[in-house]
Every structure is written in C-alpha cells, then in structure tokens.
Amino acid sequence: MARTVSERADILPLLGEVFREHGFEGASLAHITARTGLGKGSLYHFFPGGKEEMAAAVLAEIDLWFETNVFAPLRAQEDGAAAIRDMLGRVDAYFRSGRRVCLVGVFALSEVRDRFCGQVLSYFARWREALADALRRTGRAPDTAGEDAEDAVLAIQGALVLARALDDPAVFTRTLARLERRLLGMAALHAAQQ
Amino acid sequence: MARTVSERADILPLLGEVFREHGFEGASLAHITARTGLGKGSLYHFFPGGKEEMAAAVLAEIDLWFETNVFAPLRAQEDGAAAIRDMLGRVDAYFRSGRRVCLVGVFALSEVRDRFCGQVLSYFARWREALADALRRTGRAPDTAGEDAEDAVLAIQGALVLARALDDPAVFTRTLARLERRLLGMAALHAAQQ
C-alpha cells in the first residue's frame, strides 16, 4: 500500500502553502495530510522531526530560492539598476502580484519567530544588504543606500499585509511600481520604458 | 470563590497581548487563563462565544482606540501637517516604538482574516482615507494623496514586520522619521523642529 512516487522536495511547496495560510500553530497535521495527500507515515518518514522539521525545510527551500533568484543577482549583476528591476519582477512573480503572502513575514510576526530566529533574521538582513549593494552600484550615496534598501524591503512586506487585509492585490502592484520610481528615479524609469 | 473585581474591559488588553504573541490559533485557553489569571468560568461568563468573541472584542477595542486617537484627529484637525505629526507620535507610542506588533496586521496575514474580514478591512481602509484627508489639507495634490497615504500605512505595517524579524526596534523608529519627511517634506520638518 504505497505509491512510492513522492519525493521530499515535491511536497515542500505544498507544505509551504499550508504554513502560509494557517501559520505554524494553525497548520495541523490534518491540514497537512489533506493538502499533500500523504499519510502520517510518509510525512514522518520524510520529516522525523515533525512539524518543526517541516517548517524548517520549507524555510530552507524559500531561503535557497531567494538567495539564487533574488539576493545573488542583486549582488552580482554589474548594472545595479537592471538588477533592481529584475528583483522587482521576480518578487512580483513570487508573491503572485500580491495574492500570496510571505511565509517568513508571517513567522516573524508570531511567537514562532524565536524558534526560527536565525533563518528569519538572515533572510531579511541579506535581502536588505544585497539591495543596498545594488543601490550603491547605481551611484547612490553609500550612507543613504542602506536606509533606502530597508525602506524597500519593508514596503514589500507591508504591501503584502495591506493587499490581503483590503483583499486588493493592486495595492501590491502599485507598491512595486512606486518602489521602482523611488529606487531608480524618474529618469531611469523613463529610460527603461522606451 | 470569586474575586468579583474584574471587568470585561479590564482583561481586553491582556487578551490582546495573548493574540498578538500567539496569533488566533496559537492563543490557547491555557495561555489566556494564565495571562489573565481568570478561570474558564469567568472567561466564558464574559465571552459566551469563546475565543471568537474574545478576539472580536479585542478588535473592537483596538478599532475604537484608533478611531478616537488616530483616525478622527486625522480627519478633524484643521492643520493637516500637525495632524499627521500627531498621528506618527501616537502610532509610535501605541506600537511601543516597534517592540509591539499590530494585531490587525497579524490577523490579516493568516486565514483568520476571513473570520474578521469586515473589521480588518475597515481598520486599514479608514486609516488610509483619514490620512489621505489630512494630506490633502496640507495642500498635496488630491490624486497623489490617496497613494501616498496607502504608502505610509503599509510602511508602518512593514516596519513592524521587519523590526520584529531583525529584532531591531530601531527599524520602526527610522521608518516613522522617514515617513514624516516623506509626508510633510523637508521644509515642513525643519519648520516644525525650530
């Protein structure tokens, strides 16, 4: 009585959705088995540490995705402005234009933050620093780049909160557009549009 | 066997803290009785509807506080710039300079949002509109006031997320200062400082 098809990596995205929707405490084993279609046997086979290990694995996967697709390009791409524009595009895609919530942000707000302290802190700190790097490459003054980066990262998180609260994903889209103007300036924006 | 001292209103702030820290799902009756010092008897005497009624009452209290101390002054105060400065001050005090989290924001992110849909939506919508009103009174173009207000409200929420994620309340303080500059302009800021 087994399908033997599932890979641990295959179910991580599903687990992510459950944690996103219900939070850590609200994500019961019942929810998880329902969403993944896997029984407890399989679940505890892949994640002997239970819910905690599942959440940690999901966080690690998210971390890897952002490191690869967002942070690293932000640091490496020569053209800072292009790097930032790419970031905004990938962020828009990842968060489904405001219809999807940030799991790291959700965890940060509740008391489970302390359980995944390092991962939560590092995610946002690296995002901020990578963006500040790119910002400096656009010629921005080094002492303002840090605060501007922080402002952008926090605006993305806030936009996700507000978009969901108002049930209006356009809040998120508007915010990304505003961020592009604010980070790259009107001139750069116009240059990019033509 | 009763102290008969407690008023329903007295325990709302305590309930609020429990929901803030653990979220709706994570706020177990055990946590609640521990924090409030009240047994289940008293709790269900005050809130026959259980956890759901407790959360609704807390939301109503928060709503009233913000309506009285933030939204109404924002709408009524003649001097728009002064109104906005007052708002930032009260928000800083309410969120303990970034050490406290926004319960409405926490609820908005999880799936309990749908249960308190109206209260969550109205809270943010009224905040945005009241701030846009005040912004227009400072002479800002009516068509940009709405988006600027939205940007400010969402920055506050994002700053709370980031402050807690990075365990650095200064993120919140910095954001409020930036907001004051952004909303009132450098000139108005300098005028206010002398």
Added chain:
DNA sequence: TCAATAATGTACTGAATGGTACAAAAGAGG
C-alpha cells in the same frame, strides 16, 4: 439580615492535537 444575582474555580466532556508503532505493500536489484 437575607434573598437574589453576578462572578468564579473545578471537574468534566468529546473531539482534535502531534506523534509513534508497525505491518502491509511497492520498488529495486539481482
């Protein structure tokens, strides 16, 4: 002083929780 009422703690309920044990089943390799 003495009911009537409001407030409270305790003991309890059935259901759901996270987690374990284990045997059945499937796949891989020969």
Added chain:
DNA sequence: CCTCTTTTGTACCATTCAGTACATTATTGA
C-alpha cells in the same frame, strides 16, 4: 522469482484543545 529496502496507511497513544456544568462564593440591594 526472491530478497531487501523504502514508502505508505492504519491503528493507536497521551496530551491538549475548546467548551459545559455546576457548586461555591461575593456582592448587591432591600
């Protein structure tokens, strides 16, 4: 076809969950 390992479902565990019942205690007001 046969064995060995990996997966998987099911039955089960102790614990905790939200919520109820109720007796006991304060308070109130006459």
